[in-house]
Structures are given as C-alpha cells and as structure tokens.
Amino acid sequence: GAVVSQHPSRVICKSGTSVKIECRSLDFQATTMFWYRQFPKQSLMLMATSNEGSKATYEQGVEKDKFLINHASLTLSTLTVTSAHPEDSSFYICSAGRQSTNYGYTFGSGTRLTVV
Amino acid sequence: QKEVEQNSGPLSVPEGAIASLNCTYSDRVSQSFFWYRQYSGKSPELIMSIYSNGDKEDGRFTAQLNKASQYVSLLIRDSQPSDSATYLCAVNLEFPGAGSYQLTFGKGTKLSVIP
Numbered sequence: 001g002a003v004v005s006q007h008p009s010r011v012i013c014k015s016g017t018s019v020k021i022e023c024r025s026l027d028f029q030a031t032t033m034f035w036y037r038q039f040p041k042q043s044l045m046l047m048a049t050s051n052e053g054s055k056a057t058y059e060q061g062v063e064k065d066k067f068l069i070n071h072a073s074l075t076l077s078t079l080t081v082t083s084a085h086p087e088d089s090s091f092y093i094c095s096a097g098r099q100s101t102n103y104g105y106t107f108g109s110g111t112r113l114t115v116v
Numbered sequence: 117q118k119e120v121e122q123n124s125g126p127l128s129v130p131e132g133a134i135a136s137l138n139c140t141y142s143d144r145v146s147q148s149f150f151w152y153r154q155y156s157g158k159s160p161e162l163i164m165s166i167y168s169n170g171d172k173e174d175g176r177f178t179a180q181l182n183k184a185s186q187y188v189s190l191l192i193r194d195s196q197p198s199d200s201a202t203y204l205c206a207v208n209l210e211f212p213g214a215g216s217y218q219l220t221f222g223k224g225t226k227l228s229v230i231p
Contacts, residue, residue: 107161110158
C-alpha cells in the first residue's frame with residue numbers, strides 16, 4: 001500500500017514556459033502533500049506543504065507566485081512552475097502522508113525538470 | 117539552526133561489514149523517526165521506521181533510537197554493493213503550540229560498499 005504516482009518523470013521545456021507536475025496518492029487519501037526540490041549532490045529541500053482544500057504553506061525563500069500548488073482533492077496535488085528559467089532545472093519530488101503523524105511519508109518517483 | 121544532523125560522509129565499508137549511520141535531532145517533541153535510502157537520480161525510499169526507544173530489526177537493517185540522547189542510528193549488516201546509496205534520516209518534528217508536525221530530513225550520508 002501507500003503508492004504515490006508522480007508525472008511526468010522527465011520534462012524539458014523552453015525558458016519562459018510553464019510546467020505542471022502531478023502527484024497522486026493511488027491507494028490512500030493524502031491529507032497532506034509535500035513538494036521538495038533537490039539540486040545535484042544536495043539534500044532534499046522542502047518547498048511547500050499543501051493540505052487538501054486549503055492554501056499551501058511555502059518555505060522561506062520559495063516564491064509562491066512562481067511555484068503554484070493546488071491540492072484540490074485528497075488524492076491529487078499539482079505543482080506548476082511558471083515562467084521557468086534554467087535555474088529552476090532540478091529534481092522535483094512530492095511526498096504524501098496520512099492524517100496521523102506517525103506514518104512514514106511515501107515519495108513519488110520524482111520529476112527531472114530541465115529548462116533550456 | 118539545523119534540526120536533523122547527519123555526517124555527510126562518504127562512508128566506505130568493505131562488502132560484508134557492518135555499516136553504521138548516525139543521526140541527531142533537535143529537542144522539539146518528536147514521535148516518529150525514519151530512514152530513507154536514495155539511489156542517485158531516484159527519489160527516496162522508506163526502509164525503516166522507529167517510534168520507541170530501543171532497537172528495531174528488519175532483515176539486515178537495525179534502527180536504534182535513544183530519545184534521551186536525541187539520537188537515531190541505522191545499522192546495515194552484511195553490507196552489499198547494492199546498499200551503496202545516500203541514507204536520509206527523517207524526524208517528525210512538532211511545531212510547539214501549532215499541533216502540527218513536519219517531516220524534517222537530514223542532509224544524508226553517502227554510503228559506499230566496496231566489493
């Protein structure tokens with residue numbers, strides 16, 4: 001159980017365009033979803049936490065107008081990178097958790113974004 | 117102030133040896149502790165969770181938790197080259213008064229198992 005599906009796995013886009021990444025919990029209801037970014041050889045950096053039906057909470061330094069997060073249902077959260085630039089190229093990973101704090105969070109397979 | 121700290125490594129051990137990975141965390145109320153394994157270019161994969169003091173064993177993996185010392189470790193017995201990866205310690209840290217928790221990751225320890 002606890003499968004999280006993330007799409008696309010890889011995307012290459014032109015500078016200035018927007019990219020949408022989807023994260024779905026397949027066999028459980030994810031009340032909370034997290035979006036991370038990881039640059040090469042660096043650790044996971046939490047970008048934002050989204051709770052179903054409410055606005056996402058962004059970490060300091062993350063532009064909420066650039067990284068739009070929607071968590072409209074208990075099984076789907078999306079991250080849209082708007083007006084992407086080469087410095088946004090990174091590995092984006094979502095994770096999802098249940099209501100209880102004691103469950104380990106399951107990660108999606110990640111999205112490798114390259115902005116050219 | 118870092119919340120979860122790990123030695124970044126790299127930690128190199130010969131095949132068949134025991135690999136010991138350590139993690140310390142800040143003094144906020146924490147209930148649950150996790151070890152994730154991340155292969156290069158892949159997303160993290162949960163390998164162990166531990167919630168109470170003591171040892172928890174699962175196959176070749178043993179997680180050890182000492183809440184008084186704010187310390188959690190992962191032992192890998194009979195290390196194999198396929199265990200070579202970055203191991204991330206994660207702790208559910210409570211935000212005091214908010215009633216909410218956030219899974220906080222350490223920077224990870226890179227493990228290399230030498231054949």
